[in-house]
Amino acid sequence: MSTDQRDDGRAGDVQGPTVPRMLVGIQLHRFREVAGITPDQAAYEIRASRSKISRMENGLVRFKERDVTDLLTLYGVTDEKTRSGLVTLTRQANTPGWWSKYGDIMADWFEAYLGLETAASVIRTFELQFVHGLFQTEDYARAVTMLGHTSAPAQEIDRRVSLRLKRQDLLNGPTPPQVWSVLDEGALRRPVGGPAVMRAQLERLVEMSKLRHVTIQVVPFSRGGHAAAGGSFTVLRFSEPEVPDVVYIEQLTSALYLDKREDVDHYLEVMNHLSTEALTPTQSAKFITEIIRDT
């Protein structure tokens, strides 16, 4: 498909290893299916587990070049151009992202998210409790971090906060993603870090909402019973037509990544209901401004 079919107008620059990983995974999956080989057979070939094959095909792990070429041979892919194309992509997939130096404080499941966030062209989030990490002020980020790591030494808290702020560079880059955030009113009312910190955070939100690539919508309490029965979630979209949307749901000690079409459909539907039920971006900015005025 030609680039003019992209649905976001972003240039085709690849940021970080995540999308190459997904592309390698998608192709390995396709070749395996065409060859009629089971995940177990594939796992046996590279002396790995069945779940490793699944994680490879979902683009969630680093690839050994040797594993990729062995699998291609097993799948009967002999065309030199196809093979070398995939090897090149594998090498890109193994280039570390900017976040790799934070590996000591970061769980693998979150590292995977940062990769996706960095590569996404549209990030849609629904937040029930907190303001999204990409919009947090330093003080608010510190307060949230301390809630989650009560016994961590000050130095570790600093590093966690610095990682969160570093993530926000994404919004200042030359081709920032479109960040479309729907917040429950609760996330605006809960005074994380105290009233002063919260007030500054709300002011930041209003500022952010003026950016062309940022959309903020509020679901007020008055519109009860909204569509997200569960909790906060994020839908990440990528420019590449063949890379599916990924739904990210953070839990206490792990995260869920969904990219099966029926799962994505469901979350996309809920997200669409929420965004449609929420105040419009213009109304939302007014709403937040009035909360600031009232506090």
Next chain:
Amino acid sequence: MTDVSSTPGEPDAAAGTGIDTTVPHSARIWNYWLGGKDNYAVDREAGDQFSAIYPGIVDIARADRAFLGRVVRFLAGEAGVRQFLDVGTGLPTADNTHQVAQSVAPESQIVYVDNDPLVLTHARALLTSSPEGSTHYVDANMADPAKVLLEAGKWLDLTQPVGLTFMGVLGHVTNHDEARAIVTGLLDGLASGSYLAINDSVNTSEALEEALRVYEASGAVPYRTRSVEQFAGYFDGLELVEPGVVLVADWRPDPSADRGPEIPQMGGVGRKP
């Protein structure tokens, strides 16, 4: 309680979302044919069923977007138009009207008109303007030209020329006389020197007609083609811009682009004297 006063064109707070995910939805199917990701299983099934009968529909969807691009570039460029009224916005895709217009003239002002809640939600979030220009969204049915003009007039200076576009949307109006009345009703409210641009399917392909019949039977909002004469009639009383009312592929084609397969899709641009 925080007061949220209503802004023109913003939805009624008490209304439901109005999104029905149980029947195919034309904007989502269109998005599917264009290779987008904003569609559900019900849309993909309907889209596949359609293209099984008439595979050219995917070419029509692409030709429609390409025509929009060439027309808006012409209007913002050669014709010097700085205000656009885009009726039947659809879900955001590549090269939306404001992106094309503002790439030529960043100060261009665009009003998008649609009455579909899903489309409006996406438009408000994603069809955002360059800092020099503006984009606004009107929640109105095109069948009510007076309301469209009233709302659009809040953002556009209707004493100055406007580029009025209907890209693959007039077929949603089943009765041709009504479609004509919509076009005329809107043009009547625009200044001399305004332009009308339309592309739509014509009834020269039996396979397309059959696919549209099956589509309508699925519960989707029907879409009707017009005869070539009916299509040309939309431009009555206007000065046609070269090359006139033609197959979209022949309307000022991009010399570097492939002409594409033959499709029963016509387009034209006319200037209001």
